[in-house]
Amino acid sequence: MAENKDKRELENIDTVEDATKENTDEKKDEYEEICYICRRPESVAGQMIKIPNNICICKDCMQRTFDSMNNSGFPMGDFMPNGQMPNISMINLSDLQGFMPQSQKIKKKKTKEEKAEAPKLDIKKIPAPHKIKASLDEYVVGQEYAKKVMSVAVYNHYKRVATDTMDDIEIEKSNMLMIGPTGSGKTYLVKTLARLLDVPLAITDATSLTEAGYIGDDIESVVSKLLAAADNDVERAEHGIIFIDEIDKIAKKKNTNQRDVSGESVQQGMLKLLEGAEVEVPVGASSKNAMVPMVTVNTKNILFICGGAFPDIEEIIKERLNKQASIGFQADLKDKYDNDENLLQKVTVEDVKKFGMIPEFIGRLPILFTLESLTVDMLVRILKEPKNAIIRQYQKLLALDEVNLVFEEDALRAIAEKAKEKKVGARALRSIIEEFMLDIMYEIPKDENIGQVTITRDYIEKKGGPLITMRGVAALPVNE
Numbered sequence: 241m242a243e244n245k246d247k248r249e250l251e252n253i254d255t256v257e258d259a260t261k262e263n264t265d266e267k268k269d270e271y272e273e274i275c276y277i278c279r280r281p282e283s284v285a286g287q288m289i290k291i292p293n294n295i296c297i298c299k300d301c302m303q304r305t306f307d308s309m310n311n312s313g314f315p316m317g318d319f320m321p322n323g324q325m326p327n328i329s330m331i332n333l334s335d336l337q338g339f340m341p342q343s344q345k346i347k348k349k350k351t352k353e354e355k356a357e358a359p360k361l362d363i364k365k366i367p368a369p370h371k372i373k374a375s376l377d378e379y380v381v382g383q384e385y386a387k388k389v390m391s392v393a394v395y396n397h398y399k400r401v402a403t404d405t406m407d408d409i410e411i412e413k414s415n416m417l418m419i420g421p422t423g424s425g426k427t428y429l430v431k432t433l434a435r436l437l438d439v440p441l442a443i444t445d446a447t448s449l450t451e452a453g454y455i456g457d458d459i460e461s462v463v464s465k466l467l468a469a470a471d472n473d474v475e476r477a478e479h480g481i482i483f484i485d486e487i488d489k490i491a492k493k494k495n496t497n498q499r500d501v502s503g504e505s506v507q508q509g510m511l512k513l514l515e516g517a518e519v520e521v522p523v524g525a526s527s528k529n530a531m532v533p534m535v536t537v538n539t540k541n542i543l544f545i546c547g548g549a550f551p552d553i554e555e556i557i558k559e560r561l562n563k564q565a566s567i568g569f570q571a572d573l574k575d576k577y578d579n580d581e582n583l584l585q586k587v588t589v590e591d592v593k594k595f596g597m598i599p600e601f602i603g604r605l606p607i608l609f610t611l612e613s614l615t616v617d618m619l620v621r622i623l624k625e626p627k628n629a630i631i632r633q634y635q636k637l638l639a640l641d642e643v644n645l646v647f648e649e650d651a652l653r654a655i656a657e658k659a660k661e662k663k664v665g666a667r668a669l670r671s672i673i674e675e676f677m678l679d680i681m682y683e684i685p686k687d688e689n690i691g692q693v694t695i696t697r698d699y700i701e702k703k704g705g706p707l708i709t710m711r712g713v714a715a716l717p718v719n720e
């Protein structure tokens with residue numbers, strides 16, 4: 241009986257090993273072979289010559305190697321006594337294993353038969369704009385217009401992918417330019433969208449981009465990040481979405497005598513990406529070099545969303561508005577727009593052009609929309625309404641110590657008012673809460689009898705302390 245049991249266990253182990261081997265082989269088949277010397281994939285370099293230890297060399301590199309050895313006077317005859325190639329095992333190829341990380345492997349393109357068999361995107365299954373917006377509403381407070389614009393753009397992008405080859409009518413893509421004050425939720429909107437969508441989405445920023453040949457990331461690196469998000473599947477990446485943050489940082493530099501390698505030249509370089517072109521991008525790296533494989537990606541069906549705070553663009557808008565209404569007896573006062581919080585909503589293409597964006601670049605971003613400046617009421621809602629609201633995060637932290645955390649409505653308003661004064665949008669909320677929660681988080685674990693902590697306006701304004709409720713006892717104020 242024991243022998244039979246051991247035999248069955250050995251058979252099970254063999255079966256598991258075989259299955260694991262099959263899965264590994266299948267995964268290997270998904271990716272293209274890449275030449276060890278020139279780093280070109282099989283689709284570009286042609287069939288590979290395989291040598292021991294899973295190393296592949298393309299025919300061109302192998303031929304060049306032999307040619308250089310023949311032309312250099314290298315005595316190959318000494319190594320080939322019978323006219324045969326020497327045993328390749330004379331080289332320690334085990335040292336060369338693992339030369340390519342998984343992130344740099346390229347997935348094979350599907351054949352025509354596989355494309356025909358693959359299920360096409362069903363238009364009826366595409367989430368409608370109101371459903372996308374409803375999902376965004378759960379996480380993002382306010383910004384109704386921005387959410388509506390993004391929901392429609394993403395919905396249309398899905399439809400473009402679905403109807404790519406249906407008829408002669410080609411649907412143009414609508415790239416977007418999003419302008420909003422710092423902390424208004426530009427990046428948060430796109431990150432939330434990334435969680436909800438089933439298309440590859442890459443979030444990158446323009447601050448590190450420079451003209452080709454200079455220190456910094458190449459312009460094509462934004463597409464490289466999308467390729468990584470699509471698991472190096474070129475066909476899937478070609479239907480993705482790229483969000484480029486801090487786009488205002490590549491505006492033309494004013495009054496400079498030096499070469500503008502991170503401004504206008506980057507905008508010029510991005511024109512072909514936004515319009516749609518076949519570009520060679522590095523796989524699994526931010527810049528091109530000899531040891532990184534390259535792949536060609538067509539950006540024709542990639543949706544680009546650009547966002548930026550555009551600091552001081554309000555001054556350009558004010559100057560334009562004051563010129564329009566500064567003549568005659570009924571002329572407006574010069575300081576009329578000084579306290580207008582939503583002045584950004586009056587922005588035009590001309591203002592963006594005057595800020596430093598070139599006309600060709602703006603022309604490739606046909607949808608221009610702005611985000612509202614956050615009011616005190618909106619900040620209060622941000623504190624408590626979203627699914628992952630800041631207050632809920634702290635309540636969960638204290639709940640792990642079996643303590644209830646309660647915020648009075650006046651306290652929330654006091655936090656929002658303080659955040660508004662800092663003029664950095666919703667980012668200020670966290671820093672303010674961290675400041676007054678430090679002592680509470682430090683002291684609470686000391687006493688197991690504490691059952692509830694109530695945050696009051698007096699505590700936020702440093703006029704008193706929080707209300708501490710002991711288990712089974714009424715709430716008592718505790719002075720700092």
